[in-house]
Amino acid sequence: MAMASLGQLFYISYILTNLVPSTVAQHLLTPFCIPERGNYTNGSSYQANLNSLLTSFSNTTVDYGFYHSSAGEVNGIGFCRGDIGPDKCRSCMNTSSLELRRLCPNSKEAIIYYDICTLRYSNRSIFGTWELDPYLQQPNSDNFWDVNGSNQALTKLLRHLRNKAASGGSLQKYASGEQVDFQTIYAAVQCSPDVPEQQCIDCLDESFKIIPVHMNGKRGGKAMAPSCNFRFEIYLFYEPLPDAPSPSPTNFPPPSFPPPPTNATTGNGMHLKLHALKILLLD
Incomplete structure (x- = not known):
């Protein structure tokens, strides 16, 4: 009876640590x-x-x-x-x-x-220029049964989210979403908001290059760099987006809020649910 209770405690601990968003x-x-x-x-x-x-x-x-x-x-x-x-x-x-x-x-x-x-x-200038080092990567230990299929689905999802995040405003460059045609994969990508749009894309593209090397077919993983990061899992790890920040009315026009999440379809029929927070600021 005691052993069963101990096993239940470990199970509950796992759920709370890994599965509850x-x-x-x-x-x-x-x-x-x-x-x-x-x-x-x-x-x-x-x-x-x-x-x-x-x-x-x-x-x-x-x-x-x-x-x-x-x-x-x-x-x-x-x-x-x-x-x-x-x-x-x-x-x-x-x-x-x-x-x-x-x-x-x-x-x-x-x-x-x-x-x-x-x-x-x-003690040097670090604002407005993307950097990839020092770099941290943490792959999941478990693999998808279909390595090629999972890699293709993940790549397409990350590229969509990369573009959404990079086009964000000067306060936040972040996007999250999931793909559902393969086994459901949840992902989030982000850049430091001071990094310009193209540099954000470049930073994320460079970080994605570790996927076939260190995360090939993995069921989850994360990578962190000074100017950008990404994470993907088979469970929902991020929370619903909070309300967009309200700029000072004396300096900025009212913010543009994103529409509710919708299903997007790519040219090859892949369905994606994308959630992006875009804050448009006018100088």
């Missing part, structure tokens, strides 16, 4: 401390500027999931997955700020990847 815990993937950029000394102006920068990210009232700022010579960028609401995003930014300083003490450049957010800082 509302469970978006801040799972740390990895930090990268960049030694090539050198170290700062304790008590230096760089440390004071870094602390000021990361504290501002933790205390921000921004509710659209994209943060960028500078303090002295320190530049920082942070963004959350596009389906994550403001409270969870700010919580992830706060945790990232604390963990970066703990895990990369005295590093002048570092980046940390969580499941739902990315935070980086550097």
Whole structure:
């Protein structure tokens, strides 16, 4: 009886950890401390500027999931997955700020990847230019029974989502959706919002190249880079899109909201359900 109860507990734990989309815990993937950029000394102006920068990210009232700022010579960028609401995003930014300083003490450049957010800082300019390194990839251990079929379906889905995300506005470049003609595959792609449209496409295209090498026929996987990321699974891992952010009425016109999800059909008959968040901002 005790063994049966233990087995049920493991099963419930698996369901809560892997299958319930509302469970978006801040799972740390990895930090990268960049030694090539050198170290700062304790008590230096760089440390004071870094602390000021990361504290501002933790205390921000921004509710659209994209943060960028500078303090002295320190530049920082942070963004959350596009389906994550403001409270969870700010919580992830706060945790990232604390963990970066703990895990990369005295590093002048570092980046940390969580499941739902990315935070980086550097003493060089990092805004508006796409970067692929340092790179993290995590393939699922299970395979599809039809490797070729799954790869083709995944490639088509990711390309559609890539274009949707890249055409987003300056606050968010994110798209999610699923394909249903093969075994259902859910996917989400994203770029750092400061990256221009073509650079977003280039970043994602480069990251997709690891799929045939490290994720060939896999039933799930994720890849994280400073300027872009993607993830795919056979279960729904993302949440419904939150409301689009409302720009200041003194600076911007009313935002353009996306229509409800619809079925799209490609030229070869493949049906896709695409959900993209596009925020159109006029300077």
